[in-house]
Amino acid sequence: MVLVFAESPRGHLKKAAFEAVTYGKKVADLLGTSCTALTLGTVDQAAELGRYGASKVLNVADASFDQFDSQRFAAAIADVAKNNGAKVVIVSHTSTGKSIAGRLAVRLDAGLVSGVSGLPEVSGGQLTVKKTVFSGKAIAEYRITSPVSVLSLMGNAIKPDASGQSVAAENISTNAGSGRIRVKDVRTQEGRVPLPEAEIVVSAGRGMKDPSNWGIVEDLAETLGATTACSRPVADSDWRPHHEHVGQTGIAIRPNLYIAIGISGAIQHLAGVNNSKVIVVINKDPEAPFFKAADYGVVGDLFEVVPRLNEAFKKFKASN
């Protein structure tokens, strides 16, 4: 059996959870087995996970899991994995998943590959999986040789597939011990898709000259339903909030579309964005290194090009 931990922060299943279950179902098919989804704490519509491929949905409806503690989460997931004889345990490669994957590997005496980006190859019941390493500059292929495997799945690596049937969630209890972490507060930006989950990202750099110029970037993001990001110097000089900083020292993202505006494309910036499916670069300097990593490039003044691009997208949306 393949067990997938489906994250439901503040009671809502995440997009990453749908991706993980879709992936888990495909791994289960490769192994000739079934996929079970597990949720912890209060969760709306856990039955939905059936539509993404889980043939069984388990929920530990214990409100103490509404606060994240990697120790208790890992204990609960490992407990369910053991009781159900899971051969593969899958979590999302998110702040939550990354904090429990290593713990699960220790608890289950399992080999771990974190941040996998594609489906495994299966031979003799063993999984061989790929992930990007060296901050996107290379790909590594690993074979897990232990009887149980733990994988964490990179965001946007697979498209959620909701073609199945919903499955009534079954309530179970687990033995997860008592926690030693007390969550005091959770502060999130409402309204926007968080950067790691965003499918379209509009990002801007020092070429913007001044924080008061960001209106054109926000307008473009608004039209596209995109999330905004920025380069490091922009965050460092407080032109934009720190959570927008992408790159080696910021966060690494892999949206379907990354639009880089007035960003030179330094190697440390690319390290966080070079796994985007499609990259568009807008820069007035034809020699900007970013053009080497781009799929589409526009050599021109961003203050003219960005509003023009926004109008073109609006026109496209109106006619589609």
Place this chain on the structure above:
Amino acid sequence: MKFLVCISQTPDTTAKISFSADGKEFNAAGVQFIMNPYDEWYALVRACELREALGGSVVALNVGPASNETTIRKALAIGADEAVRINAEPKSAAFVAKQIAEYARNEQFDAIFFGKETIDYNGSEVGAMVAEILDLPYISYASKLDLNGNAATFERDIEGGVEVLEADLPFVVSASKGMAEQRIPNMRGIMTARTKPLKVVEPVPFEEQVETVKFSLPPAKAGVKLVDPENMDELVRLLHEDAKVI
């Protein structure tokens, strides 16, 4: 207070990455190595700041061969009081975690620090593994850490926000941007680093459960397609019809 900071050595951020012909090994020839930035800038510096405020000691630990000692001396120059090198090639996250945990088990550290991930294998695995082996709380991606008596308060980065939390000592923490500011070692630090203790410990046995099949370089991009800046309708068309991302 006794703090352990686990430091990793990684290729420099701008290093050109290549592999042996069979794809089995990283090609280190001509590559400049550095201390993993998250370990150095945030974890190590914050541990030193807390030691300066509260007293105690900071131990820097690296799992690696003797050639890593330049990096270890840098940690001492930045402010660690002593260092430990576990004499082995850091073959995998699980191997490194096992070595660190076995060393830390009997040392009564009040906190064990990691960087949020290494910039080479990008695993973010070791901290969680050490915490599990030692049965300790683990606070990952902490951008803020303060100690008050026997408790610690943290802010940790989560998708689209921050979580504020509290835990009792001892704990394991992984540091992200914001926890501290990078420190450049000064002359005095560099001088005293030469005479600070650096202990070498032999590794404990470990059985790998993950094998590297091979490394490869990503397929080269087809090359940029330039679009006339006057004609953004054309860019939209390409993104819709060719790239199919809108």
